[in-house]
Amino acid sequence: MNDAATRKLALSHLWVAFIAFIVACFMGQYQVLERSGFIPALDSPSVYFASVSTHGVLMAFVLTFFFIMGFGYTIATTSLKQPVWNKPLAWAGFWLALTGVVLAAIPLLTGKASVLYTFYPPMVAPAVFYIGATLLVVGSWVWCVIMLVMFMHWKKANTGQPVPLAMFATAMNALLWLWTSAGVALEVLFQLIPLSLGWIDTVDAGLARTLFAWTLHPIVYFWLIPAYTAFYVFVPKQAGGFLFSDEMARLAFIVLAVFSLPIGFHHLYMDPEQAKGWKLLHAIGTFVVALPTLVTGFAVIASLEIAGRLRGGKGLFGWIISLPWTNTMVLSVILSLLMLIFGGFGGIVNASYAMNAMIHNTAWVPGHFHLIFAGTTVIMYFAIAYYFWPTLVKKPLFSSSMALVQLWTWFIGMSILTTPWHVLGLLGQPRRISSVVYNNLLTLAWKPYEFMMIFGGLILLGSACLFIYILAKTQLNPAAEAFDQQIEFAEPIYAVESLPEWLNDIKLWNKVIAVLMAISFGYPILQFFFMDSSGSSPWGF
Amino acid sequence: MQTEPLKQKCEQLLQNLNSQLCDFYAQLRAIHIDQLERKWITISLIVIGLFVGIIVIDAFFHGVNPPGKVETVDSASLHLNKEFAEDNLGVQVDAKGHVTVRMVAGRYSFFPKHIDVPAETPVTFRWVSMDVLHGVHIPMTNMSTMIVPGYVAEIITTFPKPGEYPVLCNEYCGLGHNHMWSNISVIAKENWTAPVKSPAKGVSNNE
Structure with missing residues (x-):
């Protein structure tokens, strides 16, 4: 990581990610205020839905994609000790993706693409919105290619050697994303862009929803895998111990990538265009994918316990106290796991087939994914940024005590924001409304929870600003002297000398994914070409 | 060979x-x-x-399933469709006493805007959209389904408790989405009488 050009590449990606993040945080705070109805002057559905659409695109597509790309370049160069393969191509991917973001931002910010980041045909936005989103995805495919080529090159040069765990996870994530993005790519290229340009007159909303569901579940694992990678490869070392098991970590990443793909129909449980048998099949797969998360939870906690005991912790819980709570990575993983436990409970409710009817499209759902994405995942993005920044800018972190305050406030803010959000869902409040105009007594029970959410949002906004401040200060500080910090990977308790090929490569898993996808999505997609359906003409919003 | x-x-x-x-x-x-x-x-x-x-x-x-009857309909010509023509909407009871409710969702309401259904009785809801994607949820009950244009969303449910319930659109359907709601009265089984012939019910009960 001494190569200035690679550091610039990684930093550029990470800065785009975090600028998108901070802009979207301000929008989130506006939304929670507007929605509560406490400030009547703010009330405006057109501004609100433009903001929700932009907030979703920035957080779910821009923050994540650019962060994962910057993370991947850093992991690949440090763990493989290789320079980035084909730097001009990497920069081309960056500029392609950034151009896509700018193109999509124009209709979004002017309120012409308020179709939410889930698109929702037969509503249509201007074609430039979909084209921008497509370029962003194509830019991320460039990254996937570079990651997979670097993975192959290393394997060729080190025959029989285990690929470093961090790179194995990153290659798995690249494979996962290529499969994941195919669904939404088909929807955008064959349905949405032709519809918005007027090349076709009608669209089958059922097919569009099925294709989007293909992408909608594994995309969250694409976001999550960098966080899990940090759990396995950074946390044990930072805590002062060892990784519990290298092989089980690989298995966990494999099961995550393979089983997160064929299960997207849990987003369509309440939909009329798919039969219940297929929904049940995907429901079972959804429970299978809980397994690698349970294994990960065990491995991380076991690694932490080893570290705690090595640091002199005694007794059943003494090791928890003796953990280095002032290490940003260790604090983040503790807070992240706490949010994962509660978010996971919620996720099991969502996954539970018919039980989903109680919470489907209620406020419970954004409550759930904020807890598990903005909480569990993004707090690890912070930890990774704090860990990478001194290496990337060659200066010490501006203030680690400020960073600890930032992490704690993010956790507290997220708890205060998402708890009432879940309750609102159980009280029947729909998600995606800009104000409450229902003339019904039920809505009286909603008020106090909406009030609480404003405070949660304020704490989060303050925390987000502090995060950006710390990163900027670190980078802009005048360099005192030569500062050189390397990224260190955790050692497993038992070093792996050799691995069976299927634990060290992605080829077999690519084939397994192809078979599972054919089984779980083959007929459900083909049925649309055989059924007697009539498409919908395009609608504005 | x-x-x-x-x-x-x-x-x-x-x-x-x-x-x-x-x-x-x-x-x-x-x-x-x-x-x-x-x-x-x-x-x-x-x-x-x-x-x-x-x-x-x-x-x-136990037959506990989400909706999953794949049935298509032409959303652009519901007014010409025998089943979902205006006169047929709302509550109907067939010869065997089975209660069926046919509803049309469109920006920005559910039609008819108010219906009466019996408590503790299985009710078959058949929802269609006349324009974009909608969703419908009656809070505190499991009457929840997406309404995708081009498809009939059928769901059978039993309301255990009598009362006045709102019927809320829970999927973003345009800038007026907030205003998309209507009412349903769940009436104690013994007090409920089947509508003689379902008339066109266009009268607004909403504020």
């Missing part, structure tokens, strides 16, 4: 696959897994199996 070699080839292929699977299993067994971790994985598998088991048993033996 080509069958012999083909058969051999198939057998060869199966044998290969079999030996590969055996290898895979042997390698999987050879992975070092700590005793504690083995126990944890076993517990995890039991818990997951329990959840999946409950869901599958409920689905197959």
Whole structure:
């Protein structure tokens, strides 16, 4: 990581990610205020839905994609000790993706693409919105290619050697994303862009929803895998111990990538265009994918316990106290796991087939994914940024005590924001409304929870600003002297000398994914070409 | 005459696959897994199996399923459709006493805007959209479904408690989405009378 050009590449990606993040945080705070109805002057559905659409695109597509790309370049160069393969191509991917973001931002910010980041045909936005989103995805495919080529090159040069765990996870994530993005790519290229340009007159909303569901579940694992990678490869070392098991970590990443793909129909449980048998099949797969998360939870906690005991912790819980709570990575993983436990409970409710009817499209759902994405995942993005920044800018972190305050406030803010959000869902409040105009007594029970959410949002906004401040200060500080910090990977308790090929490569898993996808999505997609359906003409919003 | 070699080839292929699977299993067994971790994985598998088991048993033996009857309809010409023409909307009771409710969702309301249904009675709802994507949820009940244009969303539910319930659109359908709601009265079984002939019910009961 001494190569200035690679550091610039990684930093550029990470800065785009975090600028998108901070802009979207301000929008989130506006939304929670507007929605509560406490400030009547703010009330405006057109501004609100433009903001929700932009907030979703920035957080779910821009923050994540650019962060994962910057993370991947850093992991690949440090763990493989290789320079980035084909730097001009990497920069081309960056500029392609950034151009896509700018193109999509124009209709979004002017309120012409308020179709939410889930698109929702037969509503249509201007074609430039979909084209921008497509370029962003194509830019991320460039990254996937570079990651997979670097993975192959290393394997060729080190025959029989285990690929470093961090790179194995990153290659798995690249494979996962290529499969994941195919669904939404088909929807955008064959349905949405032709519809918005007027090349076709009608669209089958059922097919569009099925294709989007293909992408909608594994995309969250694409976001999550960098966080899990940090759990396995950074946390044990930072805590002062060892990784519990290298092989089980690989298995966990494999099961995550393979089983997160064929299960997207849990987003369509309440939909009329798919039969219940297929929904049940995907429901079972959804429970299978809980397994690698349970294994990960065990491995991380076991690694932490080893570290705690090595640091002199005694007794059943003494090791928890003796953990280095002032290490940003260790604090983040503790807070992240706490949010994962509660978010996971919620996720099991969502996954539970018919039980989903109680919470489907209620406020419970954004409550759930904020807890598990903005909480569990993004707090690890912070930890990774704090860990990478001194290496990337060659200066010490501006203030680690400020960073600890930032992490704690993010956790507290997220708890205060998402708890009432879940309750609102159980009280029947729909998600995606800009104000409450229902003339019904039920809505009286909603008020106090909406009030609480404003405070949660304020704490989060303050925390987000502090995060950006710390990163900027670190980078802009005048360099005192030569500062050189390397990224260190955790050692497993038992070093792996050799691995069976299927634990060290992605080829077999690519084939397994192809078979599972054919089984779980083959007929459900083909049925649309055989059924007697009539498409919908395009609608504005 | 080509069958012999083909058969051999198939057998060869199966044998290969079999030996590969055996290898895979042997390698999987050879992975070092700590005793504690083995126990944890076993517990995890039991818990997951329990959840999946409950869901599958409920689905197959108690009929607890989400909506899943794939039935198409032309959303652009509902007014010409016999079933969803204006006169047929709302509550109807067939000769066997079965209650069916036909509803049209459109920006920005559910039509008819107010209906009366009996409590503790299975009610079949048939929802269609006349424009974009909608969703409908009656809070505190499991009457929830997406309404996708081009498809009939059918759901059978029983309301346990009488009362006045709102019917809310829970999927973003345009800038007026907030205003998309209507009412349903769930009436005690003994007080409820079937509508004689479902008239056109366009009268607004909303504020």
